[in-house]
Amino acid sequence: MSKPGDYAAVRRDIAALLHQPEYDDGSAGPVLVRLAWHSAGTYDAGTDTGGSNGAGMRYEAEGGDPANAGLQHARVFLEPVKSKHSWITYADLWTLAGVVAIKEMSGPEVQWRPGRTDFVDDSKLPPRGRLPDGAQGADHIRHIFYRMGFNDQEIVALSGAHNLGRCHSDRSGFHGAWVNNPTRFSNTYFRLMLSRTWKEKKLENGVRQFVHYDEDADEELMMLPTDLALVSDPSFRPWVELYAKDKDRFFADFAAVFAKLIELGIKRDANGRVINSDNLKGGYHS
Ligand code: ZEM
Structure with a gap:
């Protein structure tokens, strides 16, 4: 005590x-x-x-x-x-x-x-x-986060938490980690999102996610449909690009929004x- x-x-x-x-x-x-x-x-x-x-x-x-x-x-x-x-x-x-x-x-x-x-x-x-439901897209993300009072920049910054941890088949149904060092906070998630080719994969349980085989890690990394919506949406994307190249800005914005x-x-x-x-x-x- x-x-x-x-x-x-x-x-x-x-x-x-x-x-x-x-x-x-x-x-x-x-x-x-x-x-x-x-x-x-x-x-x-x-x-x-x-x-x-x-x-x-x-x-x-x-x-x-x-x-x-x-x-x-x-x-x-x-x-x-x-x-x-x-x-x-x-x-x-x-x-x-x-x-x-x-x-x-x-x-x-x-x-x-x-x-x-x-x-x-x-x-x-x-x-x-x-x-939020990872299987959905940009409209859904906005619906969820605007309800809390966040804007597009804040949504992208918050999503950078997916530098950490992994998906578990027995929890969400999705599988795998976003980055190959998932216990170190960084902007790698944004860099990989932009620089790799993400292929759609249907898991055995029927869940749909995106994957990329990372040769350095000898591991398959993943993205949720909602993660990649940040790249394809014209208003989210500039923030993804900024955070991918400016780690300090991402850290500052993430700290504020968290x-x-x-x-x-x-x-x-x-x-x-x-x-x-x-x-x-x-x-x-x-
Ligand atoms: Zn997550 N997230 N998340 N997220 N998340 C998972 C895991 C983690 C979404 C989502 O569907 C999922 C934010 C936003 C959003 C973390 C932090 C934050 C998983 C995997 C899913 C499916 C769960 C599992 O199977 O264990 C969606 C759709 C989001 C918004 C669009 C925000 C915001 C976060 C914090 C600021 C973290 C740290 C994990 C990893 C958990 C773990 O156990 O490793």
Whole structure:
């Protein structure tokens, strides 16, 4: 047990658990980044519902959404950290874990602020179907991310997270990694997207993805239909080209947009202190 509010201690313990020799590519990092993203990515700006507050993936309604298949691994990795620092909320822990994982995998420092609540506000519960479907195209991506309040540049920057980790046949049905060093954050995803010839492949389970055999890695790398939509769409493409040639710009833009993602639905006062929904119900705004 650490002193309540000692986030530096929590960060150290998250960093220490990333090395997982028996798991995937040897790191818990990518799946922790995905946990942070899916915890926040249910947000709907129009109705101010969803988002990381409430840590809804602890419960079947959200945790059992097929879109969240596999994320129990991320939650299990974090359980010892939660036990040791029981004062931290799950909603803060999951978002902080994504931020620490990005940094530890040589990515940028993303601004993170505490204050998320685990209080489940029934009026804010997101329905299923708010997370993106990799089998679709540019219209679908815009529909999903505009709903959260992101623009085309931010969508492309966020998608650069696919430098990390892999697809698992038993989770999403897609298979393989985007880059050959999937535990090191970089702009390789954008460079490969533009420079390789991606061939459509139908997997045994009927799922359609794009592949390229990488000779250096002696491995087949992959792209989702949604990934390649970023190249074919005239408004997304210039950002792909920029991020492929300017790694520093990608890192800066990614850090800004990931920080925005994990703040969706979190209300703060002028001092950055959270105004939680209990206060709102108490008439703070009404
Ligand atoms: Zn992902 N993502 N994602 N993503 N994602 C997967 C894996 C990972 C989409 C998607 O369908 C998939 C963002 C956006 C989008 C990560 C981070 C972020 C997988 C594979 C799929 C199918 C899941 C599996 O089988 O385990 C789609 C359609 C997206 C938008 C168009 C954004 C935004 C992300 C963070 C900022 C990460 C890190 C992974 C790797 C997870 C792992 O376990 O290795």
